[in-house]
Amino acid sequence: MELPDIYQRKALRLEGFGDDEVQRMLRAGHLTAVRRGSYVLGAAPDDPDSRHALQVRAELAHLADGAVASHASAAVLHRLPTWGMRLQRVHVTRNWRTGGRTGRGLHLHTAPLHPDDIDLVDGLPVTSVARTVVDLARTLPFEAALVVADAALHALINDPEQLAALRTALAEVLARAAGWRGCPAARRVVAFADERSGSVGESRSRVAMARAGLPVPVLQWEVFGGAGWIGTVDFGWPEKRTIGEFDGKEKYGRLLRPGQSPADAVYAEKRREDALRAENLSMVRWGWDALADFGPTASRLRTFLRD
Template sequence: MVPAELLELPFHGTEAVAQGLLTPDQLRSSAWRRLFRDVYVHRDVPVTHELRAVTAASMVLPGAVVSGRSSAVLWGVDLAGTDHDVELTLPPGRHPVRTTGLRVRRAALADADVVRRRGVPATTPEATAIGLAARLDGDDAVVAVDRFLARGLVDLAPLRARAATGTGPGSARARAVCALADERSESPQETRLRLLVVRGGLSAPVPQFAVRVDGRFVARVDLAWPEHRVAVEYDGLWHAEPGQFARDRQRLNRLQAAGWRIVFVTAEDLDRPGELVARIARALTEAGRVHLPGSRERA
């Protein structure tokens, strides 16, 4: 019979055997999952990155601070899967540690940048966002910061101010990333689409723009050029749920009746950025040739 104290929480295998709770053969059975060296959990316990991060900081390297993508997960920003290495930070004086399943770095963290989260030390949302902006590559860094912003974990102005005063490795990248970040982007693909459009030479669109006619709400669109009444919607808005197609069609009809042109974008379109930017540019150009009633601008 499985001891009750081992059913819910991770435990050290050697301690469980020494206490007579399990035999070595029982520990090697399929009833237990190995999280890290000598750390196990019952097979019925869902193994998530959060569980692995909390376990690593409390049982594998006590005193380490959960940081990077792992800290993001603790704050509800899912940037790491179950199989990703847990990221921890140790003080500079601690010896390097090599443990399978862990990515350990040594750095001096300010006291104000560390709090307890899920029962273990973790970098604050602001420190985590800045660290990710400094270390992640390309659009991934902007996506990460946008997700912290969208969840209300950090504010853009203080984040940019902190990035502006940063020094050391990655500080220039962090400043560039924070300059591109936008709290209105609601998904990673919206962020990638916005960055793709700007890199393509088009003016920056307004994320999550509320379309109104005479003060009446019509719809919210993913990216918009309000002066042209052109919007980009990611993934076409079409869903398979019963009745969703009809609701999407009604929404599209309302937007078109308000004089808006909609460019639908799928995941495949992001793999052909040149074609996509050209299609959006054509929509903006064509809209500029048409006078829209009730508008002071050409759209």
């Protein structure tokens, strides 16, 4: 993630910028405060994750050595999805027994940090992906935590060795966290996580289906017909000849091939759906709105999944 440079107040003074001049630059929009005493030239990035990454960098520059970006802040630096997380405060962890605190812009956690729990990302100390997943799974609601766990695994889906290493690291972090608050919840999240879940919407859909008591689907089901391979679907119940598809706007962006427009992708998806239905497959589609109240969608799926 490309971020603008951060200028500290002390450095600005050394370059001859007085306090009055800094205030004028702030009012004119030539500078933007990231935190007290830290600024970027011009405006800060628009998207919340990039803004938060700037805040993490600025906060760590003001903290003594030993502070490690963690929890939601670590998720941002690892470029994991932050659905369901609050990014108002920078989260850091220190290897202390006590002394945690929450302030206006900083949440200081205190907990043991094993050497394997710490990575460097863009030059910043940050909890490892495995430790980040477990920390968030201990402290977030199940759905938000699963989004992160699925995404961490999915990022390695094409590298079986690295994927297995992450699974091992998750087990090791959970073992070290035995007895910590929220550890049972974290174990449930890690057990349910699946690298085949390819988006926030698909992860949330898995939770919604489980809560509705629906049969567990096959993820990324490869469908074949008389003429061979037809396509891969988000969710499948092969024995019931039923397909479930989550339709988020980002899905059609992922489907784009070089030189293809969004309209082309939508048309290709329509032809794919026609080919699937021609194989006597029932299909149920849903989008973001359905995830807020999955009852009607679950009812539609039950129509095809009942014995």
